[in-house]
Amino acid sequence: MSEVTIRKQAPRGMITLRGDLSVPALGAACAEVNGCDLPARGQAAHAGEAATLWMSSDELLLLLPQADVPDALTRIGAALAGSHHLAVDVSDARTLFSIEGAGLRDVLGKLTPADVSAAAWPPGALRRTRLAQVAAAIWLRTETEAQLICFRSVTDYVEALLHTAAKAGQVGFHRPLR
Amino acid sequence: MLTFECPYCGVQADETELSPGGEAHLTRHGPESSDEAFEGYLFLRENPRGVHFERWRHSFGCGKWFLAARCTMTLEVFGTYAAQTTEPPQDILDKITGRRPGWRRLG
Numbered sequence: 001m002s003e004v005t006i007r008k009q010a011p012r013g014m015i016t017l018r019g020d021l022s023v024p025a026l027g028a029a030c031a032e033v034n035g036c037d038l039p040a041r042g043q044a045a046h047a048g049e050a051a052t053l054w055m056s057s058d059e060l061l062l063l064l065p066q067a068d069v070p071d072a073l074t075r076i077g078a079a080l081a082g083s084h085h086l087a088v089d090v091s092d093a094r095t096l097f098s099i100e101g102a103g104l105r106d107v108l109g110k111l112t113p114a115d116v117s118a119a120a121w122p123p124g125a126l127r128r129t130r131l132a133q134v135a136a137a138i139w140l141r142t143e144t145e146a147q148l149i150c151f152r153s154v155t156d157y158v159e160a161l162l163h164t165a166a167k168a169g170q171v172g173f174h175r176p177l178r
Numbered sequence: 179m180l181t182f183e184c185p186y187c188g189v190q191a192d193e194t195e196l197s198p199g200g201e202a203h204l205t206r207h208g209p210e211s212s213d214e215a216f217e218g219y220l221f222l223r224e225n226p227r228g229v230h231f232e233r234w235r236h237s238f239g240c241g242k243w244f245l246a247a248r249c250t251m252t253l254e255v256f257g258t259y260a261a262q263t264t265e266p267p268q269d270i271l272d273k274i275t276g277r278r279p280g281w282r283r284l285g
């Protein structure tokens with residue numbers, strides 16, 4: 001059996017940071033507020049529950065405890081003063097789900113056109129894609145655990161999608177059933 | 179299925195993760211131009227049966243515009259490149275002529 005468990009996570013602090021990722025002060029500011037290194041393209045860096053996700057060539061998403069967000073914004077603003085950037089608290093605009101279980105690639109494969117094979121999407125990689133009709137960012141933390149971020153306005157839709165795709169009756173394509 | 183590699187993310191993006199933006203490498207003719215030039219900019223397109231240069235946006239991904247060369251007859255993709263490119267790059271043109279001997283760009 002390879003059951004897949006879907007869990008909506010407690011609200012998490014999230015900061016969208018846009019700017020020139022090659023500016024040393026930007027990487028230093030990120031490391032200071034959540035303890036994570038700058039992730040490489042298409043990757044996520046994490047330290048405990050905190051993480052920094054590569055969202056585009058000029059955009060990062062910082063995950064950190066929600067209570068730390070105001071202070072983090074102040075510190076990022078001070079560190080990047082004079083350098084063109086944008087740092088915004090988007091915690092209330094996003095929902096975080098965790099997807100756990102050996103069959104998670106099969107569950108994701110039902111919902112996204114992205115190639116979910118291990119060759120195309122190794123653990124550690126993050127991909128922004130389409131989940132049925134809405135946008136989502138999916139970070140494959142390990143081979144059996146993914147974190148998914150979507151807009152809060154489509155939370156119920158995404159929750160229903162994931163639960164439907166994870167219903168009993170495994171596919172066994174990406175991990176053959178025994 | 180049509181798949182493009184986003185030059186910014188490096189991922190293989192499916193057509194349904196992208197938004198089409200029409201023909202690439204157009205020269206904009208604004209308010210000071212002649213009626214003829216303005217009409218050409220707004221309405222007239224090459225639209226050959228075969229190789230097209232197009233604008234696409236990675237809308238379900240990084241959100242960035244990029245350019246692509248592909249064949250509308252076979253869906254073969256010759257390559258993708260940054261939107262900040264005024265003419266098709268030489269390596270893309272070489273790849274097209276390698277696959278389509280005698281091919282010439284229209285316009």
Ligand SMILES: [Zn+2]
Pocket residue numbers: 184185186187188236239240241242
């Ligand atoms: Zn992209």
